[in-house]
Amino acid sequence: MSKAIKSITNPKLHLEILTPQEVKKIHDATLWIIEKVGVRFPSKRALEIWAAHGAAVDSGKMVVRAKAELIEKALKTCPASYSLAARNPTQDLVLDGNHVYVGTDGCGVEVIDILTGIRRVSCLQDVCDIARIADDTEEIAFHWVPVSAQDKPPGTRGLHEIKAIWENSTKHVQTESIYDEREARAAIEMAGLIAGSKEELRQKPILSLMQCSASPLGHDGGSLDAALVASEFGIPTGFMTMAANLTTGPATLAGNLAVGNAEVIAGTALLQLAFPGAPVFYAAAQTASDPRTGAYTGGGPEDFLYGAATNILSDYYGIPLSMGSFATGAKEPNWQAGIENSLSTFMASIVMADMLLGVGFLHGSRIWSFAEMMMDCEIFSIIHKTMQGIVVDDETLGLEAIAAVGPGGNFLSQKHTLKHMRDLFLPQFMDRRTYNEWETKKDDARDWALDKARKILETHQPEPLDEKISLEMIKIIASLESK
Amino acid sequence: MTEDLFQKMAQSILDGDSEIAVVLAKQAIQTGVDPLEAISKGFVVGVNQVGANFACGQAFLPELVMAGEAMKAAVATLEPEMQRRGTTRQVLGRVVLATVQGDIHEIGKTLVGTMLSASGFQVYDLGVDVPAARIIEKVKEVDADLVGLSALLTTTMVKQKEVIGELDKLGLRRKVKVMVGGAPVTRDWVQKIEADGYSEDAVGAVGLAKRLVGLD
Numbered sequence: 174m175s176k177a178i179k180s181i182t183n184p185k186l187h188l189e190i191l192t193p194q195e196v197k198k199i200h201d202a203t204l205w206i207i208e209k210v211g212v213r214f215p216s217k218r219a220l221e222i223w224a225a226h227g228a229a230v231d232s233g234k235m236v237v238r239a240k241a242e243l244i245e246k247a248l249k250t251c252p253a254s255y256s257l258a259a260r261n262p263t264q265d266l267v268l269d270g271n272h273v274y275v276g277t278d279g280c281g282v283e284v285i286d287i288l289t290g291i292r293r294v295s296c297l298q299d300v301c302d303i304a305r306i307a308d309d310t311e312e313i314a315f316h317w318v319p320v321s322a323q324d325k326p327p328g329t330r331g332l333h334e335i336k337a338i339w340e341n342s343t344k345h346v347q348t349e350s351i352y353d354e355r356e357a358r359a360a361i362e363m364a365g366l367i368a369g370s371k372e373e374l375r376q377k378p379i380l381s382l383m384q385c386s387a388s389p390l391g392h393d394g395g396s397l398d399a400a401l402v403a404s405e406f407g408i409p410t411g412f413m414t415m416a417a418n419l420t421t422g423p424a425t426l427a428g429n430l431a432v433g434n435a436e437v438i439a440g441t442a443l444l445q446l447a448f449p450g451a452p453v454f455y456a457a458a459q460t461a462s463d464p465r466t467g468a469y470t471g472g473g474p475e476d477f478l479y480g481a482a483t484n485i486l487s488d489y490y491g492i493p494l495s496m497g498s499f500a501t502g503a504k505e506p507n508w509q510a511g512i513e514n515s516l517s518t519f520m521a522s523i524v525m526a527d528m529l530l531g532v533g534f535l536h537g538s539r540i541w542s543f544a545e546m547m548m549d550c551e552i553f554s555i556i557h558k559t560m561q562g563i564v565v566d567d568e569t570l571g572l573e574a575i576a577a578v579g580p581g582g583n584f585l586s587q588k589h590t591l592k593h594m595r596d597l598f599l600p601q602f603m604d605r606r607t608y609n610e611w612e613t614k615k616d617d618a619r620d621w622a623l624d625k626a627r628k629i630l631e632t633h634q635p636e637p638l639d640e641k642i643s644l645e646m647i648k649i650i651a652s653l654e655s656k
Numbered sequence: 657m658t659e660d661l662f663q664k665m666a667q668s669i670l671d672g673d674s675e676i677a678v679v680l681a682k683q684a685i686q687t688g689v690d691p692l693e694a695i696s697k698g699f700v701v702g703v704n705q706v707g708a709n710f711a712c713g714q715a716f717l718p719e720l721v722m723a724g725e726a727m728k729a730a731v732a733t734l735e736p737e738m739q740r741r742g743t744t745r746q747v748l749g750r751v752v753l754a755t756v757q758g759d760i761h762e763i764g765k766t767l768v769g770t771m772l773s774a775s776g777f778q779v780y781d782l783g784v785d786v787p788a789a790r791i792i793e794k795v796k797e798v799d800a801d802l803v804g805l806s807a808l809l810t811t812t813m814v815k816q817k818e819v820i821g822e823l824d825k826l827g828l829r830r831k832v833k834v835m836v837g838g839a840p841v842t843r844d845w846v847q848k849i850e851a852d853g854y855s856e857d858a859v860g861a862v863g864l865a866k867r868l869v870g871l872d
Contacts, residue, residue, distance in 0.1 A: 282840040294845075321811075323810055327814055330811060387762075391760075393760055395758075421763055424718075466858075467857060467858060468857055469839070
């Protein structure tokens with residue numbers, strides 16, 4: 174049985190993090206950057222597309238400078254709303270600005286083993302296990318490739334990974350770990366097997382592609398070629414900026430937003446110039462570098478502000494957002510992880526970022542923890558509940574019950590109570606026991622979360638992928654490996 | 657008079673001001689100050705002070721980088737005069753740095769380069785997406801003591817192993833120490849590919865490099 178997916182929708186909470194004037198100022202700064210400073214596109218195909226549309230191309234440096242009119246015209250053809258398809262159509266995700274979905278994070282290199290608790294190098298089996306557990310949760314709506322299948326050859330690793338996820342879950346797959354044209358073509362062929370045909374895949378994109386930019390103001394050649402192939406086949410594609418204050422971006426937040434925006438917007442414009450109307454999304458996970466060491470922080474007030482501000486930008490361009498939240502820098506599931514993941518996810522949710530990345534990581538998206546995965550799901554559930562706000566009407570005021578109880582007494586035996594008590598949030602991992610009960614065991618959320626993950630892994634049977642499709646996928650991968 | 661100049665030199669490094677550092681270096685040449693003294697009694701004093709400020713948490717990374725760049729500019733200005741006098745600045749070691757083939761991620765590697773060169777290493781930075789053959793070629797050309805290999809992707813990280821294998825084949829492995837870096841690099845990986853060490857940040861890389869060349 175495929176689970177229904179929990180998403181934040183029709184929120185009562187709002188936040189104006191940037192005024193329309195401020196958004197316009199960032200937009201104008203972005204266009205200035207693209208026109209005057211330029212963005213690096215180290216791909217022959219990309220440079221040819223830019224040149225054909227009249228942009229100034231420095232082929233030696235592979236830097237493109239495009240006028241504001243060209244960028245703005247290109248962005249006009251971005252579809253404002255579309256759906257990400259799932260193997261099970263009831264799990265399709267509507268990217269319409271009124272849904273917030275959570276995915277797994279990616280792409281890590283180590284895993285805290287679900288059985289032994291020992292940290293080790295990630296492998297394909299981990300990808301299978303994480304996908305299977307994610308399939309069973311109501312919070313996780315889609316997959317990123319959570320960890321790298323380092324026991325598979327580098328040239329086809331990304332294909333082994335998506336195959337493993339499809340075989341263990343019916344939910345949508347957004348891969349961030351395919352970044353060359355050859356692998357992208359094979360991935361699309363594999364997705365086509367599930368959708369039925371290339372044409373059906375266009376209607377039902379069960380795969381989407383996320384490519385990282387190379388901040389500041391650059392892209393990776395392989396990523397660009399992969400993104401262009403994806404757009405050609407109607408696979409939703411997004412560019413993610415991870416511009417970081419101090420190192421790959423200016424020290425100031427507005428400047429860092431503008432640098433990241435220039436990367437994403439220029440990349441998006443390229444896809445629209447090549448394939449007008451291709452489904453695209455904005456992706457971002459800006460952060461601040463630690464001022465002392467330059468390290469990636471994976472959390473902090475700057476991240477929280479970026480989480481909220483970026484959706485205002487993507488809304489301005491009318492394209493969905495895939496936003497980095499969670500991804501704590503903490504080394505184990507602890508105080509820091511709780512603060513960072515709660516606030517980053519709250520700030521990205523309150524502005525209705527369409528997709529949130531994602532649950533499960535420690536140490537800045539490097540080490541997968543099954544306990545963190547489950548606790549992150551609970552964080553999302555808490556925010557999901559909070560976002561519903563307070564409903565005020567005759568029923569929720571409950572005057573009849575208030576009058577019946579009168580001064581003193583209690584509400585435990587009221588029909589109104591019986592009717593509404595299940596509206597209240599019931600946590601899975603919060604400790605609400607008596608002190609004595611806690612003292613005898615001294616266990617906590619981390620233990621319960623890990624237990625839950627283990628239990629799901631033992632018991633959950635995802636809807637299997639047709640074996641014939643699996644075999645065809647193996648052939649596609651094998652043909653690439655033999656080349 | 658010269659004492660005053662040395663002090664200004666140290667201050668220019670503390671301020672991370674490359675332009676002033678260059679002016680002071682030229683002034684030293686014009687007034688006949690020994691360039692080696694200008695470095696050791698002037699600029700290096702500033703570098704050490706920034707290092708000390710950094711170690712106690714007062715200075716931030718950008719100050720360290722700017723000090724490193726100012727130092728590099730000063731040394732480059734003094735270089736012709738050193739050659740004319742037939743003297744050379746003693747370096748702690750020669751380091752070839754590169755981001756491995758297939759990988760374009762630059763910042764970590766560049767930062768390590770700045771830190772190493774500020775600390776007295778001679779750095780040959782080959783840039784990004786560098787094939788193993790070019791790295792080996794450079795190692796031989798400059799008679800390197802150290803090679804630093806950066807990678808951000810698990811799919812390109814394997815190239816670090818390839819370079820180590822090539823060095824091994826040529827019998828250079830005992831002479832040339834290899835340090836690796838990048839977000840996916842872990843202690844396990846370092847052991848697996850038999851590199852000589854890794855650091856999780858640029859400042860740590862300096863300590864590592866010093867250890868690998870037998871200092872500290």
